[in-house]
Amino acid sequence: MNNDRDTGSCCSSDSGKDTSCFITMVGLDRNISPPEIRKTTSVITFSDRFDHILARCGVKREKHIVSPGIYELGNPTPDSSVFVSANYTLSFDALRNSLAGIDCYILVIDTKGINVWCAAGKGTFGTDEIIYRIKWSGLDQIINHRNLILPQLSAPGVSAHDVKRRSGFKVEYGPVRAEDLPQYLRTHTATAEMRRIRFTFKDRLVLTPVELVHVIKPTLLAAIILYLLVGPFAALIAVVTAFTGTVLFPALLPFIPTHDFSTKGLILGGIVTIPFAVVVATNSMINSAMSPLENILTALSAFLIPTAVIAYIALNFTGCTTYTSRTGVKKEIFRYVPLMALMGGLGLLVLIILGISLIEVI
Amino acid sequence: MFNSYLENTLQYYPEKCINCLMCIQVCPHGVFTGGKEHVELKSPASCMECGACAGNCPVQAIEVESGVGCAWAMISAALKGKDMDSDACCCGEDDGCCQ
Numbered sequence: 001m002n003n004d005r006d007t008g009s010c011c012s013s014d015s016g017k018d019t020s021c022f023i024t025m026v027g028l029d030r031n032i033s034p035p036e037i038r039k040t041t042s043v044i045t046f047s048d049r050f051d052h053i054l055a056r057c058g059v060k061r062e063k064h065i066v067s068p069g070i071y072e073l074g075n076p077t078p079d080s081s082v083f084v085s086a087n088y089t090l091s092f093d094a095l096r097n098s099l100a101g102i103d104c105y106i107l108v109i110d111t112k113g114i115n116v117w118c119a120a121g122k123g124t125f126g127t128d129e130i131i132y133r134i135k136w137s138g139l140d141q142i143i144n145h146r147n148l149i150l151p152q153l154s155a156p157g158v159s160a161h162d163v164k165r166r167s168g169f170k171v172e173y174g175p176v177r178a179e180d181l182p183q184y185l186r187t188h189t190a191t192a193e194m195r196r197i198r199f200t201f202k203d204r205l206v207l208t209p210v211e212l213v214h215v216i217k218p219t220l221l222a223a224i225i226l227y228l229l230v231g232p233f234a235a236l237i238a239v240v241t242a243f244t245g246t247v248l249f250p251a252l253l254p255f256i257p258t259h260d261f262s263t264k265g266l267i268l269g270g271i272v273t274i275p276f277a278v279v280v281a282t283n284s285m286i287n288s289a290m291s292p293l294e295n296i297l298t299a300l301s302a303f304l305i306p307t308a309v310i311a312y313i314a315l316n317f318t319g320c321t322t323y324t325s326r327t328g329v330k331k332e333i334f335r336y337v338p339l340m341a342l343m344g345g346l347g348l349l350v351l352i353i354l355g356i357s358l359i360e361v362i
Numbered sequence: 363m364f365n366s367y368l369e370n371t372l373q374y375y376p377e378k379c380i381n382c383l384m385c386i387q388v389c390p391h392g393v394f395t396g397g398k399e400h401v402e403l404k405s406p407a408s409c410m411e412c413g414a415c416a417g418n419c420p421v422q423a424i425e426v427e428s429g430v431g432c433a434w435a436m437i438s439a440a441l442k443g444k445d446m447d448s449d450a451c452c453c454g455e456d457d458g459c460c461q
Contacts, residue, residue, distance in 0.1 A: 121412065121430045155388035155414035156428065173387050190387070197390035259365035261433075319432025323391065325411040326429035326436075328367035330446060333433055335366065 034138030040071040042100035044093055051089050058210040064089040065113040070137045071096075074103035078144040081185070083174070084130060084154070086111040086119050095151075098178040102185065105143065109133045120157030127159050131167045140168070152176045152195060197322045204250040207320045211246035215313065234302075237276050241306040244272045245313030250320075261324075262336035265314025269307035277303035297350050304347030308340040315340075371427035372409040376400045378423035385415035385424060 055064040066087045073096055082105045085095045092108060099106075109129050111119035119125035130148070134140070150158060152173045160171035175184045175194035184190055219242035226234035249256075249268055256264040281299035315332060318324040372393070379400030386394045386401060394415065395404040400423075413428025429447060436446045 118430075120414075152388060152390065155418055156412040157417075159417045160384065161418070161420040176390055192392065195387065195390065196392055258363075259367060263364045316434045316437075319430065319434045321431075323408070323410050324431035325367060325370045325409060326427070326431045326447070327370045327411060329431040329433050329436060331366035333436060333446075337437070 034141070035069045035136070037070045037072055037142070038067070040073055040096055040106065042073060042096050042098075044097050048089070048093055052093070055088075055090055056206055056209050058213045062113055066092045066108050068108050068110040068133060070139065070142065071106040071108060073099055073106060074101070076103045076105050078142065080104045080143070082107055082139065082143060082148050084109060084148050084150045086114065086116045086125055086154075088113050088115045088119075091115050091151075094178040095181075098181045102182070105139075107133055107137065107139065107148070116151045117153040117156075120154045123157050125154045126157040127162045127166075130158065130163055134167050134169060146170055147172055149174045151178070152190075153197070199253075199322045201251065203322075204253060208247045208250055211250065211313075211317070211320070212242070215242045215246055233276075233279075237273070237302060237306055240272065240276070241269075241309050242313075244268060244306075245310045248272070249310070249314050250317060253317075260332055260336070261318050262311050262315045262332050262340070265311035266307060266336075268314070269310030270303070272310065273303050273306045276306070294354060297354055301347040301350045301354075304343045304350075308343035308347070311336065311343075312340050368407050370406070370409045370411050371425075372403075372406055372411065373425040374403050374406075375423045375425075376402075378421050380421050380423075382420060384418045384420070388414040388418050390414075 051064060054060060066085075066089055068087050080103050083095060083099070084107045085092050087108050087110055092106070095106065109125065110133070111124045111129075114122065114124060116125055130150075134148075140146070146169045148163070148169050149172050153176055155173055158171065160173070163169055163171045172188065173190075174181060175190045176197050177194070180190070180194045184194060219238055222238040223235040226238055245265070249265060252268065253264070256268055258264055258267065277299040280302045281296050315336065318329045318332070377400075381397075381400050383396065383401065386396065390412070391405070391408040391410060393403065393405055393409045394401045396402070409426070410431060411426050411428050413426055416422075416424040416426045416428065427447075439448050440446050
């Protein structure tokens with residue numbers, strides 16, 4: 001039982017002037033009828049799961065959207081809880097699925113089809129949008145109390161005291177993970193563990209499809225060009241480089257030494273590319289007509305370029321993680337991007353020189 | 363060595379704190395912990411500068427230059443001639459990294 005439940009009797013909501021200004025600002029018509037309340041269930045269908053797979057793969061990013069508005073789950077009464085969610089299918093489905101057997105309302109706000117945490121970071125899951133949706137949906141006419149349960153990860157975009165001041169609704173932050181909601185709702189208290197974000201192997205692995213999708217076009221292009229110019233071995237290096245950066249790196253993230261993503265990428269890149277470089281240096285798999293020096297220079301390129309690319313992909317994984325600060329990422333960029341550029345540039349220069357010398361020989 | 367994440371922009375003013383514990387509720391990294399008269403900074407280096415604590419502190423006892431720690435967004439912004447801190451996040455776009 002939640003003893004802090006706000007019935008609105010003591011609300012010190014925003015002034016009438018503030019409300020009028022806000023309604024004018026968002027272009028909300030006072031006389032417009034509230035949107036229809038939709039029904040939803042906690043059942044995740046095959047179609048929903050297919051949609052999740054497409055979303056995870058980054059296919060039609062703008063299509064995984066739920067219409068903003070109020071949804072009834074089960075048979076809610078005016079005293080039932082109200083949960084707020086993003087209008088992204090993965091977020092909405094995780095919430096309704098975790099609320100199986102609980103009669104409640106879900107207020108879906110417009111986050112432009114972006115998940116809760118990213119939307120909060122962008123500001124689309126924010127104070128203004130919540131207040132707008134409360135007024136737009138006529139929520140205060142549907143329920144007796146004045147409480148909203150928000151996902152904890154929406155907090156970067158929301159100011160609870162501002163929501164209270166401007167709308168009269170008290171914001172209660174639920175746990176980080178929707179799966180913890182049933183336990184949370186027993187006491188409306190979150191344990192320290194419920195409040196902590198994790199980044200497990202599974203969490204990292206589900207990010208790999210979209211990472212792969214990002215690099216698939218340039219990888220295929222590089223592989224085709226290298227195959228035509230040098231041969232299948234060089235094309236294989238391109239494919240392995242992309243796979244290492246987008247799949248192996250996220251999977252092995254906590255096990256690679258050092259804290260910085262760039263250095264982790266350089267280490268992993270080095271480990272993966274050294275065997276290729278050794279093969280190139282010791283065996284004329286690419287061109288048996290090449291001199292030992294040319295083979296060594298080719299091997300150097302086969303080490304430098306893929307390692308730099310893997311490190312760069314690794315650095316770009318910072319945006320997918322749950323713990324990198326902007327200050328830290330900026331430091332990483334200034335520290336390591338010049339080194340990556342130097343490595344990649346040197347590798348390319350060597351290849352160009354080798355190419356010119358080969359053309360001259362021919 | 364090889365850790366760029368030891369420092370951040372988090373500033374906490376305990377003399378302003380009213381011990382409402384909102385920061386503890388919203389921080390996903392356990393940066394704050396309860397204290398007798400005001401909350402205490404437990405692990406400031408864990409702060410990812412999401413801004414949840416500062417935005418939800420009713421007495422402005424916390425300041426942080428919030429933003430998204432996304433190299434992709436920062437490098438893209440720099441390449442487009444924008445400020446790296448312009449929050450030109452690519453979430454939701456076709457080339458976005460967020461799920």
